Amino acid sequence: MSAPATTAPAHGHGLEQSKFWIFVQIAMLLAVITGLELVTVYLPFMKWLLVSVLVVLSTVKFMFVIFYFMHLRWDRAFCTILFFIGLILAGGTMWALLKLFGAEASVPPPAAMADPPAAVLRVA
Amino acid sequence: MSSTAAAATIDHHHDPTTSTGISNKKLLMWAFLASDCMFFGCLISTHLIYRLHPPPGTLPAKEVFSIELTSFSTFILLMSSLMMALAVNAIQKGNLKSLRWSLLTTILFGCIFLGCQVYEFRNFVFEKHLTITNSILGTTFFTLTGTHGLHVLIGVIWLSGMLIYSFTGRLAERDSIDVEMMGLYWHFVDIVWIVIFTAVYLLEYL
Numbered sequence: 546m547s548a549p550a551t552t553a554p555a556h557g558h559g560l561e562q563s564k565f566w567i568f569v570q571i572a573m574l575l576a577v578i579t580g581l582e583l584v585t586v587y588l589p590f591m592k593w594l595l596v597s598v599l600v601v602l603s604t605v606k607f608m609f610v611i612f613y614f615m616h617l618r619w620d621r622a623f624c625t626i627l628f629f630i631g632l633i634l635a636g637g638t639m640w641a642l643l644k645l646f647g648a649e650a651s652v653p654p655p656a657a658m659a660d661p662p663a664a665v666l667r668v669a
Numbered sequence: 670m671s672s673t674a675a676a677a678t679i680d681h682h683h684d685p686t687t688s689t690g691i692s693n694k695k696l697l698m699w700a701f702l703a704s705d706c707m708f709f710g711c712l713i714s715t716h717l718i719y720r721l722h723p724p725p726g727t728l729p730a731k732e733v734f735s736i737e738l739t740s741f742s743t744f745i746l747l748m749s750s751l752m753m754a755l756a757v758n759a760i761q762k763g764n765l766k767s768l769r770w771s772l773l774t775t776i777l778f779g780c781i782f783l784g785c786q787v788y789e790f791r792n793f794v795f796e797k798h799l800t801i802t803n804s805i806l807g808t809t810f811f812t813l814t815g816t817h818g819l820h821v822l823i824g825v826i827w828l829s830g831m832l833i834y835s836f837t838g839r840l841a842e843r844d845s846i847d848v849e850m851m852g853l854y855w856h857f858v859d860i861v862w863i864v865i866f867t868a869v870y871l872l873e874y875l
Contacts, residue, residue: 631703635710
């Protein structure tokens with residue numbers, strides 16, 4: 546069913562044992578960070594600061610899951626590169642679209658937003 | 670197999686039979702996940718764009734969402750990710766009993782998450798009157814979270830199949846790559862939810 550497995554030195558089993566506790570500790574940390582995110586949205590600070598904090602906390606959670614739970618930390622660098630290509634393309638597309646549609650010129654005119662068919666008829 | 674080779678442990682992170690040193694199955698899964706990143710990136714972008722300039726009369730998302738339920742389902746999905754990681758760890762040590770319990774717990778948590786999603790969707794449609802067709806918020810929200818829910822459902826079915834297969838006596842440490850592939854998919858579903866939780870739910874409360 547799978548490719549022939551390769552052999553590794555005996556300390557491989559010791560690594561598997563320590564991974565158990567690493568995973569448990571990271572799961573606890575992720576739960577704590579989720580709690581911090583929940584508290585953050587109710588803090589009376591500037592919106593840009595709160596958004597930045599949320600983005601940072603989410604990124605930390607994201608990185609912990611991909612590098613530890615998904616084993617990127619222990620695998621070949623090529624797996625990391627492959628995944629980050631997709632991630633960077635996705636992130637770049639998101640950023641570009643948000644910049645484009647967040648611009649002043651992209652705000653829909655009030656008439657179009659309230660009654661689109663009528664606005665189209667007036668233009669015609 | 671010689672007694673010397675049998676005494677050595679299997680290296681689960683390197684495969685010298687391939688030109689990249691990475692198992693072909695693992696490489697395939699990482700390539701698929703990279704493409705799925707772009708897919709979800711587009712769906713999340715669409716939701717965020719339409720939230721920039723909501724049409725007049727749009728129901729505020731804060732009045733629709735239930736942050737308590739969403740937080741609970743986020744926690745459940747995180748714990749399911751832990752159990753999946755422990756399942757992969759178990760099969761890499763050749764521990765089938767641990768693998769089965771971890772897979773069962775992962776499936777259970779996945780089902781709880783799906784149950785929360787179904788409850789949330791029903792609440793939005795029947796109590797809050799937010800549907801996929803009656804507003805932009807509904808369209809983007811249900812498309813995004815519905816697609817994610819579908820991914821979770823596929824994961825639960827895959828996990829169930831693997832759990833049943835583990836009872837046939839044909840699953841062993843040498844087959845850990847198959848469980849690891851499944852684990853990669855499940856963790857990806859979790860990291861997408863991490864982004865959705867922040868971008869779709871939490872940002873509405875600022």
